[in-house]
Amino acid sequence: MLNTARRIVTKVGSSLVTNQGKGLDHAALRGWAKQVARLKHMGKEIVLVSSGAIAEGMQRLGWNARPTALYELQAAAAVGQMGLAEAYAACFDQFELKTAQILLTHGDLSNRERYLNARSTLTTLLKLDIIPVINENDTIVTDEIRFGDNDTLAALVTNLIEADTLVILTDQAGLYTSDPRRNHDAEMLSEVSVADPALLKMAGGIGSSIGSGGMLTKVMAAKRAARSGAHTIIASGHEQDVLVRLAHGEAIGTRLKATIPVLAARKQWLADYLQVRGTVTLDHGAVNALVIDGKSLLPIGVTGVAGDFERGEAVACLTPEGREVARGLINYNVVETRKIMGKASTHIETILGYVDEAELIHRNNLALL
Ligand SMILES: Nc1ncnc2c1ncn2[C@@H]1O[C@H](COP(=O)(O)OP(=O)(O)O)[C@@H](O)[C@H]1O
Numbered sequence: 001m002l003n004t005a006r007r008i009v010t011k012v013g014s015s016l017v018t019n020q021g022k023g024l025d026h027a028a029l030r031g032w033a034k035q036v037a038r039l040k041h042m043g044k045e046i047v048l049v050s051s052g053a054i055a056e057g058m059q060r061l062g063w064n065a066r067p068t069a070l071y072e073l074q075a076a077a078a079v080g081q082m083g084l085a086e087a088y089a090a091c092f093d094q095f096e097l098k099t100a101q102i103l104l105t106h107g108d109l110s111n112r113e114r115y116l117n118a119r120s121t122l123t124t125l126l127k128l129d130i131i132p133v134i135n136e137n138d139t140i141v142t143d144e145i146r147f148g149d150n151d152t153l154a155a156l157v158t159n160l161i162e163a164d165t166l167v168i169l170t171d172q173a174g175l176y177t178s179d180p181r182r183n184h185d186a187e188m189l190s191e192v193s194v195a196d197p198a199l200l201k202m203a204g205g206i207g208s209s210i211g212s213g214g215m216l217t218k219v220m221a222a223k224r225a226a227r228s229g230a231h232t233i234i235a236s237g238h239e240q241d242v243l244v245r246l247a248h249g250e251a252i253g254t255r256l257k258a259t260i261p262v263l264a265a266r267k268q269w270l271a272d273y274l275q276v277r278g279t280v281t282l283d284h285g286a287v288n289a290l291v292i293d294g295k296s297l298l299p300i301g302v303t304g305v306a307g308d309f310e311r312g313e314a315v316a317c318l319t320p321e322g323r324e325v326a327r328g329l330i331n332y333n334v335v336e337t338r339k340i341m342g343k344a345s346t347h348i349e350t351i352l353g354y355v356d357e358a359e360l361i362h363r364n365n366l367a368l369l
């Protein structure tokens with residue numbers, strides 16, 4: 001996977017760049033820079049997604065315990081990000097490589113214009129042979145620190161720049177049949193398909209550890225990466241020269257193969273980057289119209305509405321059983337949708353006094369999942 005890949009996103013988790021969560025492990029950073037430099041000499045383009053800002057900020061502030069208040073975590077991230085950027089710049093400089101810092105939020109990527117800007121900046125940096133070092137912009141978000149994990153960020157970046165492979169380095173040898181810390185019989189998987197439904201269960205089941213990262217976010221990240229055709233490797237960052245050996249074709253860790261259909265760029269953006277503001281539940285006929293016939297969603301096929309959304313915002317389309325089948329930009333706000341659901345489009349004007357569109361979600365603005 002990595003020997004044939006040209007463009008690679010590598011994510012190093014908190015455990016690999018910090019000294020047990022306290023300050024940065026400068027020797028480890030130098031090691032990552034050295035390996036990335038070798039990959040660069042092999043003709044590959046590399047983007048590094050690195051955690052570590054909060055741990056470094058705590059060190060600089062002399063804080064021993066990780067704060068719980070969000071504003072303190074954000075302050076620590078602001079202080080620590082300086083150290084992270086300085087440290088990477090110094091380490092890569094030893095290998096005659098320049099770095100660029102990119103701090104992103106989910107909101108940045110959900111705005112189409114900023115998404116396109118981020119993409120052109122990143123691809124320009126790669127053309128200039130610079131190593132982009134990416135982290136979440138922890139300082140200005142409210143949900144990223146609490147729910148944020150750099151696995152998701154790395155997958156979104158993989159889609160953004162259409163990388164060939166995403167490498168997630170962590171403290172375990174790969175993905176196991178269950179958490180190896182808790183189950184000593186757990187076995188490591190060498191190759192799986194991202195479409196295998198058993199993966200989520202192995203990684204801890206939906207909802208069990210979303211907030212704290214773990215394997216679940218890595219498996220979800222692999223699924224996301226596959227939407228733009230990228231394969232994912234989950235491997236141990238403690239393995240000697242792991243990136244270089246992978247790039248020479250050695251099988252290390254777990255390969256998660258992208259076996260799902262690739263979504264076209266705009267649909268992928270719709271599916272992955274937008275924050276869903278609400279849901280519409282469809283009847284079986286509407287589900288078939290969307291999924292099988294590729295049609296737009298009409299109000300008549302909607303049986304339920306939840307959330308709070310404005311016209312033009314993203315909503316999830318659910319089956320009667322509650323499974324998400326599509327995501328799209330809705331033409332009516334939540335109050336209007338509630339009034340016109342279950343009604344023929346010809347009645348919209350009578351009900352609302354005006355009609356914007358006959359479709360609730362036009363198929364051009366709809367991404368099937
Ligand atoms: N099926 C599994 N295979 C491997 N590790 C698992 C599995 N399920 C849960 N885990 C846990 O996930 C942890 C790695 O996630 P995390 O601590 O978030 O790492 P990072 O900081 O590198 O993102 C492992 O140490 C392990 O305890």
Ligand SMILES: N[C@@H](CCC(=O)OP(=O)(O)O)C(=O)O
Pocket residue numbers: 012013014015050051052053054055077135136138148149150151213
């Ligand atoms: N953005 C945060 C870290 C995010 C995070 O926890 O990432 P992870 O390495 O996936 O556990 C930081 O730089 O401290």
